[in-house]
Amino acid sequence: MPLALSPTTVPVVVDDAKCIADKGCTVCVDVCPLDVLRISDLTGKAYMKFDECWYCMPCETDCPTGAVTVNIPYLLR
Amino acid sequence: MDNFVEGLTEVTCDVLVIGGGTAGPMAALKAKQKNPALNVVLLEKANVKRSGAISMGMDGLNNAVVPGYATPEQYTKEITIANDGIVDQAPVYKYASRCYEIIEELDRFGIRFQKNANGDFDLKKVHHLGTYVLPMPNGDTVKKALYRQLKRERILISNRFMATRLLTAREGRIAGAVAVNTRSAEFLVLRAKTVILCMGAAGRLGLPHSGYLFGTYENPTNSGDGYAMAYHAGAALANLECYQINPLIKDYNGPACAYVAGPFGAYTANSEGKRFIESDYWSGQMMQEFYNELQSGKGPVFLKLNHLxxxxxxxxxEILHKVERPSRGRFHEARGTDYREKMIEMHISEIGFCSGHSASGVFVDEFARTTVPGLYAAGDMASVPHNYMLGAFTNGAVAGEHAAEVAQEIDLPDYDPDFVRLERVRVLAPTRREDGIPPNQLEYKARRLVNDYLQPPKVTAKMQIGQARLADVREDFETALVVRNAHELMRALEVSSILDCADMAAHASLYRTESRWGLYHHRVDYPDKDDDNWFCHTLLSKVDGRMTSEKRAIQPYVVPIETEERSAYDRLRVLNQA
Structure with a gap:
């Protein structure tokens, strides 16, 4: 039973130009109650790794540079 | 991050608080203030800064008993009536008597409440009988204010550790908890003299209509872990058949919210724009009328503001789009719905357990004690009915103080190392498999079955089929579940709690062979309320490894209820609409 990839469009979007995760910031990753954000090894920027969002908004509200936007998950929109 | 790391650490404390949402921080603060010499640990599977039901904030207190507006006696009476009389009044009365001092304390923390021109608290009437709703204009500061207090009191906070099971000593007394790191799967054994469970609702039980697993009314991290842990430790759980079901904005699944908009003149209406319920306060009877209207030719149901x-x-x-669930403005914008122009479609939520809004939970007395010595519970998971956020704070305080008093009197109980060894095997089993079913698929199936078979209207034969199908899913969980990293392991452990809660929901619902609490326990094949046989609590617990239910007499009322007052909440339908 191999696992297949099931693509989803993720609700949390990060503006790489504004994100300062590569400078050591982890605020959005820290405050997410569902722990779904990670810092990319490739880009050094934050991104949504797991599509498990409560669209609650601490990541957007607490981001010091305004890099994070929370959209409503597509299935609810 | 997220890769598996082998490891086990043991730490010792006096008071262990599990869950850093609302009740937990207050319990930890009060325990420490009671005796600053005690070692108090606050364990949280996310980060205390933004965890729990009030992650972003809260728009008001729904149950403030403020001198000049209401008395503890009036409040206790209203909550007793709103719950069909199935209430032990002592914990409700204790809450009602103490909540005002907690309001004043929160006000000092910097969480300001609405005041009128005279500087007095400005309460609004939403309940059927009394006046208890107090708006919080800066409710978005709640978590930050709490966090400041925790730092000030030097509470030891342990984030990213998810408790999986409680430890008990040989004579049944609580001895601590086992936890697993959500990013490395390393184990932590926390030995403690007393443990306070503040782990929130079982809010990820039913599947939302949208089909999105995390589009729940409750914060989906509140997956019923506390209910499952209390059950496996031998604690009794009360009235689980009294589900939580809430009237919400359809698809968005957030509060409408009549408590905020109601006092401004908004109301719940049918498709003709007419009122059909007298009171928008959430009770089982209100939900039954809501459900009836949804199913009728006058459905669906709407929140009406376009007359304002x-x-x-x-x-x-300004209130609804700023605190509690601020993304709702974005939801309406994308849909092109404006409160000024059109009514907003509402629907009922998926089922869950939550004493914050309903009445079920881990059984506690007026000191927040469960039936397991040394184990306490507070907030949405404890059995004090309709206790909302202020109840979590107040009962968290009660639990913290009592747990501190007990902890300073006793020695650290022993625990069974073999239990910890077996728990590690259980928890890590899905990490040992190369192949199998991932947790998201297993969760979807379990929760879809909850919707198909366990939600009201409850039918005996359907619930029995549900039990059998859920048993198959549990077997898949035990034999075929696979996780690839520590994050997936956390989700898998949450599914374990969801399966336990589903079993408890079915078992408790089948035990009570009558209908009560409106929609919450509407059994189609036992449609009538049967006070002769069922004017009592039900307690569910694990006896000799098996799920068992029993009746428990209601404790004599502290505040007497007159016969003619008892049915106030049965008369919620607007008469000319009936």
Missing amino acids: HPDTVGEIE
């Missing part, structure tokens, strides 16, 4: 002045609507939006 645009400035008033603007004022409501």
Whole structure:
């Protein structure tokens, strides 16, 4: 039973130009109650790794540079 | 991050608080203030800064008993009536008597409440009988204010550790908990003299209509872990058949919210724009009327604000789109719905357990004690009915103080190392498999079965089929579940709690062979309320490894209820609409 990839469009979007995760910031990753954000090894920027969002908004509200936007998950929109 | 790391650490404390949402931080603070010499640990599977039901904030207190507006006696009476009389009044009365001092304390923390021109608290009437709703204009500061207090009191906070099971000593007394790191799967054994469970609702039980697993009314991290842990430790759980079901904005699944908009003149209406319920306060009877209207030719149901002045609507939006669930403005924007123009479609939520809004939970007395010595529970998971956020704070305080008093009197109980060894095997089993079913698929199936078979109207034969199908899913969980990293392991452990809660929901519902609490326990094949046989609590617990239910007499009322007052909440339908 191999696992297949099931693509989803993720609700949390990060503006790489504004994100300062590569400078050591982890605020959005820290405050997410569902722990779904990670810092990319490739880009050094934050991104949504797991599509498990409560669209609650601490990541957007607490981001010091305004890099994070929370959209409503597509299935609810 | 997220890769598996082998490891086990043991730490010792006096008071262990599990869950850093609302009740937990207050319990930890009060335990430490009671005796600053005690070692108090606050364990949280996310990060205390933004965890729990009030992650972003809260728009008001729904149950403030403030001198001049209401007395503890009036409040206790209202909550007793709203719950069909199935209430032990002592913990409700204790809450009602103490909540005002907690309001004043929160006000000092910097969480300001609405005041009128005279500087007095400005309460609104939403309940059927009394006046208890107090708006919080800066409710978005709640978590930050709490966090400041925790730092000030030097509470030891342990984030990213998810408790999986409680430890008990040989004579049944609580001895601590086992936890697993959500990013490395390393184990932590926390030995403690007393443990306070503040782990929130079982809010990820039913599947939302949208089909999105995390589009729940409750914060989906509140997956019923506390209910499952209390059950496996031998604690009794009360009235689990009294589900939580809430009236919400359809698809968005957030509060409508009549508690905020109601006092401004908004109300719940049918498709003709007419009122059909007398009171928008959430009770089982209100939910039954809501459900009936949804199913009728006058459905669906809407939140109506388009008769209000645009400035008033603007004022409501300012509250609704700023605190508690601020993304709802974005939801309406994307749909092109404006409160000023159209009514907003509502629907009922998926089922869950939550004493914050309903009445079920881990059984506690007026000191927040469960039936397991040394184990306490507070907030949405404890059995004090309709206790909302202020109940979590107040009962968290009660639990913290009592747990501190007990902890300073006793020695650290022993635990069975073999239990910890077996728990590690259980928890890590899905990490040992190369192949199998991932947790998201297993969760979807379990929760879809909850919707198909366990939600009201409850039918005996359907619930029995549900039990059998859920047993198959549990077997898949035990034999075929696979996780690839520590994050997936956390989700898998949450599914374990969801399966336990589903079993408890079915078992408790089948035990009570009558209908009660409106929609919450509407059994189609036992449609009538049967006070002769069922004017009592039900307690569910694990006896010799098996799920068992029993009746428990209601404790004599502290505040007497007159016969003619008892049915106030049965008369919620607007008469000319009936």
